[in-house]
Amino acid sequence: MENKQSSSPASFVDSTVVPGDVVLDLSSMTNQTIKLGGGLRQDCDAISAMKAGTLRFSKPNKYWIESSQKRYVPCVEDTILGIVVDSKADNFLIDIKGPAMGFLPVLAFEGGTRRNIPKFEVGTLLYLRVVKSNFGMNPELSCTDASGKAAEFGPLKDGYMFETSTGLSRKLLSSPACPVLEALGKKLSFEIAVGLNGRVWVNAASPDTIVVVANAIMNSECLSGAQQIIMVDHLLKNIQ
Amino acid sequence: MEGRLANSWRLTVNDKNFIKTALLSEIRIDGRKPFEYRKISIKFGRQVLASFINVSITEPTFTHLYIYMLIIMVIYREDGSSEVQLGQTRVMGMVTAQLVQPYRDRPKEGILSIFTEFSPMADPSFEPGRPGELAVELGRIVDRGLRESRAVDTESLCILAGKFVWAIRIDLHILDNGGNLVDAANIAALAALLTFRRPECSLGGEDGQEVIVHPPEIREPLPLTVHHLPIAISFGFFSNESILVIDPTHNEEAVMGGRMTTTVNANGDICAIQKSGGEGVPRRVIMQCLQLATSKAASITKQIKDAVRLFSSKIVF
Numbered sequence: 001m002e003n004k005q006s007s008s009p010a011s012f013v014d015s016t017v018v019p020g021d022v023v024l025d026l027s028s029m030t031n032q033t034i035k036l037g038g039g040l041r042q043d044c045d046a047i048s049a050m051k052a053g054t055l056r057f058s059k060p061n062k063y064w065i066e067s068s069q070k071r072y073v074p075c076v077e078d079t080i081l082g083i084v085v086d087s088k089a090d091n092f093l094i095d096i097k098g099p100a101m102g103f104l105p106v107l108a109f110e111g112g113t114r115r116n117i118p119k120f121e122v123g124t125l126l127y128l129r130v131v132k133s134n135f136g137m138n139p140e141l142s143c144t145d146a147s148g149k150a151a152e153f154g155p156l157k158d159g160y161m162f163e164t165s166t167g168l169s170r171k172l173l174s175s176p177a178c179p180v181l182e183a184l185g186k187k188l189s190f191e192i193a194v195g196l197n198g199r200v201w202v203n204a205a206s207p208d209t210i211v212v213v214a215n216a217i218m219n220s221e222c223l224s225g226a227q228q229i230i231m232v233d234h235l236l237k238n239i240q
Numbered sequence: 241m242e243g244r245l246a247n248s249w250r251l252t253v254n255d256k257n258f259i260k261t262a263l264l265s266e267i268r269i270d271g272r273k274p275f276e277y278r279k280i281s282i283k284f285g286r287q288v289l290a291s292f293i294n295v296s297i298t299e300p301t302f303t304h305l306y307i308y309m310l311i312i313m314v315i316y317r318e319d320g321s322s323e324v325q326l327g328q329t330r331v332m333g334m335v336t337a338q339l340v341q342p343y344r345d346r347p348k349e350g351i352l353s354i355f356t357e358f359s360p361m362a363d364p365s366f367e368p369g370r371p372g373e374l375a376v377e378l379g380r381i382v383d384r385g386l387r388e389s390r391a392v393d394t395e396s397l398c399i400l401a402g403k404f405v406w407a408i409r410i411d412l413h414i415l416d417n418g419g420n421l422v423d424a425a426n427i428a429a430l431a432a433l434l435t436f437r438r439p440e441c442s443l444g445g446e447d448g449q450e451v452i453v454h455p456p457e458i459r460e461p462l463p464l465t466v467h468h469l470p471i472a473i474s475f476g477f478f479s480n481e482s483i484l485v486i487d488p489t490h491n492e493e494a495v496m497g498g499r500m501t502t503t504v505n506a507n508g509d510i511c512a513i514q515k516s517g518g519e520g521v522p523r524r525v526i527m528q529c530l531q532l533a534t535s536k537a538a539s540i541t542k543q544i545k546d547a548v549r550l551f552s553s554k555i556v557f
Contacts, residue, residue, distance in 0.1 A: 083250055083252050085250065095250060121253065123250065123251065123252050123253040123256070124252070124253055125252040125253070125254050156254065157254070158254060158257065158258070159254055159258065160254060160255055160258040160269065161252050161254055161255055162269075201254070207258070207261060207262035207265060207267045208265075208267055210258070210262075211262065211267055211268075211269060211270075211271055212271075214269065215270065215271050
């Protein structure tokens, strides 16, 4: 049975897998390169699952396992929200809700040199990208995109940050837009940054808007699309 | 060193500023008004198992009978345990009793003691092992509220003066820390005390000095005598312009300058006041707090009593 499943890799995509499932067999797909995301590991030719969740595939070649948890397991190329905990000579120590502190090299900023090292006070909220996440090493972060531009990365000013599960933050980032965000966006104007580590930052002109948006997002976790829209309508009616 | 950094929970600068600025326009992050309490839900041991019965209905008839019997046993044992949820905060209370020799200076009084357990599961900053400062303070506040106001009648716990009295032990387990642990723990302790029943005892033997503990199957166990319910209500003070909030959340606790816990009962009697944190509080504000606390205490007392009544009315299965 094991052989039968691994011979048709597509069958596992979008289905639930548990740790130990061999989801892909590389010997049957020799002439292509694939990228592995969170929750997958390679043992020679077998790609097996390391956590329970849904196996996802995005074209052309990326595979990952999606699940919802409170603790974040860092994965390369994820965009996350981190909190500065300490600054050392070479690195900032960043809390990323993971098992280990993230290291943000002081030069990992656009045009970063020894002369213009930024100063962050403890507790600064940063929008970051995971660059390296190897076994037994602290994950390495960066405030630039792959081409070295600042893009949107860097410190977030004002606003309010709250914590959700990793599953909800992934849902918020999905396209087409998550129903709760779409419903809120029709009535209110706000700025939002979602980190895949389950942190969400919201900013708006007035504190009421921030509170409404934050609570609507936190409430939406276990609701279906239609329920989310009803819930948002109800919340907006209450404040008007 | 790094492990400790990873375990401690921290608030961002953004959140600290937001909580303060939003409070200036009387807005709190969970959408409450400054003097609004979070929703309290009180559960007792048996209600946790009620879902178990529903599941078992679908089983074949034979196993039915077996599971029902099992549940009756569990109901029986779950006297004196409660689980209180206050917003995100969850506290479990558990009351047990033991026959012991009384203190020498109080030969006719039973013993009431409170133990707290802060699990690292509730909050990574709680260290396993020795109780922290917060754990001790919480235990003391609950203890003072119950003891100083003589809420539990300890004299009725005496069986044989100088020889045997009941020692009531209240265990408070913090299951999740969403702020304001003191109030939640106090409610859990009260709810557990109200549902606790001790076995009935009588004196016997040749010289009438032997204690016979009657098993619950033979004589109905007795509830404790609780005269009134001292309810702890906590307030948070913020540095600028004496901003006052009731029932602070975890985030607000990290920002606020001072806190005060007032223990009052529904009749308006003040049982205890605990003021901690650096911020000074003017007399006017303390009086305002006490007024607010009295009205809240009345509604919380009603809620606890309703929950207990519902629980004990269902106990006859």
